[in-house]
Amino acid sequence: MVDRLTVLCFAGTYALALIGDLARVVARGSARWYVTVVLTALGWIIHTVYLANLAAQGLAIPVTGLRNSLLVLAWILVAIDLYLVVRSIRRLAVGLFVLPLVLIVLALAAWSPKGGWSQSNAWLTFWGTVHGLLLLLGAVSTCVAFLAGLMYLWQADRLKSKRLPQPGFALPSLEQSERWNRGAITLAFPLLTAGMFIGLALIVATRQVGGATLAWTDPKVVSTVLMWILFAGLLHARYRPEWRGKRVMLLTALAFAFLAFAMVGVGLVLPTAHGAPSSPNANGRAV
Amino acid sequence: MTPVAPTTAAATPEGHVVEHHREGALTLLTLGVDHRSAPTAVREALAFDGSKCEHGLCRLKEAFPGIEFVILSTCNRVEVYAAADQAGVALEVAPLAAFLAEFHGVPVETVAGHLVAHHDEAVVGHLFRVVSSLESLVLGEGQILGQVRNAYKVAVARQGVGPIFHTVFREAIRVGKRVREETGMDRGKLSIASVAVDVAREVFDQFDDKTVLVIGAGKMAELTLQHLKSLRPGRIIVTNRNAAKAEEAAATWGALAIPFERLGQALIEADVVVSTTSAEAPIVTLDTYTRVQRSRRNRLALILDIAVPRDFDEAIGDLEQVMLYNVDDLKAQADRNYQGRRKGIDPAQVIIEHETAACLTALRHQRNAGTLLRQLGDYADSARLREQDALFAKLSHLDDSERQAIAHTLQRLQNQFLHHPRAALRSAAATPDHDHPHSLLTAVRHLFGLVDPRPNPNSGQPGE
Numbered sequence A: 001m002v003d004r005l006t007v008l009c010f011a012g013t014y015a016l017a018l019i020g021d022l023a024r025v026v027a028r029g030s031a032r033w034y035v036t037v038v039l040t041a042l043g044w045i046i047h048t049v050y051l052a053n054l055a056a057q058g059l060a061i062p063v064t065g066l067r068n069s070l071l072v073l074a075w076i077l078v079a080i081d082l083y084l085v086v087r088s089i090r091r092l093a094v095g096l097f098v099l100p101l102v103l104i105v106l107a108l109a110a111w112s113p114k115g116g117w118s119q120s121n122a123w124l125t126f127w128g129t130v131h132g133l134l135l136l137l138g139a140v141s142t143c144v145a146f147l148a149g150l151m152y153l154w155q156a157d158r159l160k161s162k163r164l165p166q167p168g169f170a171l172p173s174l175e176q177s178e179r180w181n182r183g184a185i186t187l188a189f190p191l192l193t194a195g196m197f198i199g200l201a202l203i204v205a206t207r208q209v210g211g212a213t214l215a216w217t218d219p220k221v222v223s224t225v226l227m228w229i230l231f232a233g234l235l236h237a238r239y240r241p242e243w244r245g246k247r248v249m250l251l252t253a254l255a256f257a258f259l260a261f262a263m264v265g266v267g268l269v270l271p272t273a274h275g276a277p278s279s280p281n282a283n284g285r286a287v
Numbered sequence B: 001m002t003p004v005a006p007t008t009a010a011a012t013p014e015g016h017v018v019e020h021h022r023e024g025a026l027t028l029l030t031l032g033v034d035h036r037s038a039p040t041a042v043r044e045a046l047a048f049d050g051s052k053c054e055h056g057l058c059r060l061k062e063a064f065p066g067i068e069f070v071i072l073s074t075c076n077r078v079e080v081y082a083a084a085d086q087a088g089v090a091l092e093v094a095p096l097a098a099f100l101a102e103f104h105g106v107p108v109e110t111v112a113g114h115l116v117a118h119h120d121e122a123v124v125g126h127l128f129r130v131v132s133s134l135e136s137l138v139l140g141e142g143q144i145l146g147q148v149r150n151a152y153k154v155a156v157a158r159q160g161v162g163p164i165f166h167t168v169f170r171e172a173i174r175v176g177k178r179v180r181e182e183t184g185m186d187r188g189k190l191s192i193a194s195v196a197v198d199v200a201r202e203v204f205d206q207f208d209d210k211t212v213l214v215i216g217a218g219k220m221a222e223l224t225l226q227h228l229k230s231l232r233p234g235r236i237i238v239t240n241r242n243a244a245k246a247e248e249a250a251a252t253w254g255a256l257a258i259p260f261e262r263l264g265q266a267l268i269e270a271d272v273v274v275s276t277t278s279a280e281a282p283i284v285t286l287d288t289y290t291r292v293q294r295s296r297r298n299r300l301a302l303i304l305d306i307a308v309p310r311d312f313d314e315a316i317g318d319l320e321q322v323m324l325y326n327v328d329d330l331k332a333q334a335d336r337n338y339q340g341r342r343k344g345i346d347p348a349q350v351i352i353e354h355e356t357a358a359c360l361t362a363l364r365h366q367r368n369a370g371t372l373l374r375q376l377g378d379y380a381d382s383a384r385l386r387e388q389d390a391l392f393a394k395l396s397h398l399d400d401s402e403r404q405a406i407a408h409t410l411q412r413l414q415n416q417f418l419h420h421p422r423a424a425l426r427s428a429a430a431t432p433d434h435d436h437p438h439s440l441l442t443a444v445r446h447l448f449g450l451v452d453p454r455p456n457p458n459s460g461q462p463g464e
Helices: A007-025 A030-058 A066-087 A095-111 A122-160 A174-208 A219-238 A246-269 B040-046 B051-063 B093-104 B108-112 B121-131 B143-157 B163-183 B192-203 B219-231 B243-253 B260-269 B286-295 B314-318 B327-343 B345-394 B400-430 B439-448
Strands: B027-034 B067-073 B077-084 B116-119 B211-215 B235-240 B256-259 B272-275 B301-305 B322-326
Touching: A007 A030, A007 A095, A030 A066, A030 A095, A066 A095, A066 A122, A066 A246, A095 A122, A122 A174, A122 A246, A122 B192, A174 A219, A174 A246, A174 B192, A219 A246, B027 B040, B027 B093, B027 B121, B040 B077, B040 B093, B040 B108, B051 B067, B051 B093, B051 B143, B067 B143, B067 B163, B077 B093, B077 B121, B077 B163, B093 B108, B116 B121, B121 B143, B121 B163, B121 B345, B143 B163, B163 B345, B192 B219, B192 B301, B192 B322, B192 B327, B211 B219, B211 B260, B219 B243, B219 B272, B235 B243, B235 B260, B243 B256, B256 B260, B260 B286, B286 B314, B314 B322, B322 B327, B327 B345, B345 B400, B345 B439, B400 B439
Parallel strands: B211 B235, B211 B272, B235 B256, B272 B301, B301 B322
Antiparallel strands: B027 B077, B027 B116, B067 B077
């Protein structure tokens, strides 16, 4: 039964939850809110069972490989959405921002090849998992910062133009969105930094044991380093008074786009050996 | 309250009241005053404040035994709701009006001209309109729902409520919520000051670490601050060209008064600025506030410029991280909110009409079920007693204890036979089937050969 679960099962439930969330424009009663929350929670439970099954099959945290990482990323984002929706006193339209991103992430996951890398060397496997986990958590933080930035821009534009709030379309206050954005960027940078340096260390380590590894000029390596520089700049801007507000939110969106490119896009448009199987005579594999 | 003929009509000398009672019709009455019918002085004279409400309910129960009462007393409305569950008992306006006048110690002539009465079915519709705020001074206000709920609770606690008002008031509270949810009639604030608070909530979510600066100490500043104080800001600063006025206002609001010369520093400290001076030219220019924002490290700022003419240069609103609202912006928002509420009136009327009809059906069903239960009991009692008497006549040798034992057995047998039909009728009365409201009642009548007391709708007599 569990093995028959597919990405479509929970992605479909999230899509229904999103439709429920969009229905706030026409349906203002509590029933719509409950239906949306229940559908999101149901999708998340199926998603959890699916990931647990995946972990049980691989006997490891499912962060090996792009597909699994994207599935976990979507799972964490939905958990954050549920937490915010249930906890907040006002019925915030957070789901309208989170669920579309979740569906895009799941679509990319479904499109990505199955399976992940594996290492014959135990410590390489361990550090490879830590590398994947840190980058994944960094990606979660970046997504949160990006979504908070979007909500900020939307709300700020409405307030500046003195438009009335759309019925049933309550957004967090500017202060709250800014706080979420700042917290998420502050958290994302050390996570991405640690993840990236562990990845670089793994390149050096696999070279030393004579395994096939990534070249320093591999597009994945270059895009990740560029992404890190951009995040360093973003963190710096975040604490510069003159960069507060709209500008830092736009920079966050740029950083998010760069992260998406480094994480998913680069493998699609440029040749990279990241995560690819190593040559048969190698002791280790590409990281 | 006196029994009345099947169909009567009467009017008070003031011409307010039209009585219309029909056999089998619901017997309900509302009598009271509201902001349309009576001036404040009359409403105040008739108000049931605090313990007066409970005392009034006790006195009403003593004066009119067997009648259900609920008293609704708010700033703009004093109404006594009455219902009689006994067949043939009618509710009349005059004794109730006399009671109100006597209870409050005012001459009946003083209040009679202002009293408005609603009868029977109209009472349910009126209450639903009241609870939905369609009868309120401020359309869409939320307080009335709580006030109706409270009035019902007090009446329940004083045992003034019976089966009719349990149904009517519970339904009214549900309808009040439904109207608000489905029409959005309670959405958006209508006064400039309360709109300002809404805007503040969309900019900030924590206020205990915020500073509110009030420039000027006029009536408008006081009104806005009253609303802003509900957000519990960490600090309030008041400044005015007239230092004495600033001190006075600060003392009233628990704020800190500062000299007007320190306005620049106060602007740096303030997160929310309320400006209401009567200056003829802007007192804060774009250059000044640009410097202020630099000193504030470009933190979010909300400026509520409710002065006419404006105190803040309009261009300040273009600065990043500054939300500038002037009195026209706030008023436009309040007007749009009001228009939004007015759009909800027609859908609310439709909901109320539908709900009133459903509630009346439920009440009639409840009443018919009650009548049928009584008829069923009477029928069974008469059959049992007839057979019991016949048996005792045949068995004349039975002593008293044997007769008593047989009588008990027959009574128990009757109860057991009627237990399930009674339970089913009570259940049907509590949850009526709106599509087939009389199906079970009709079936029970047919099964036991009971007569339907309701008039035949085809007979040409007034029906329900």
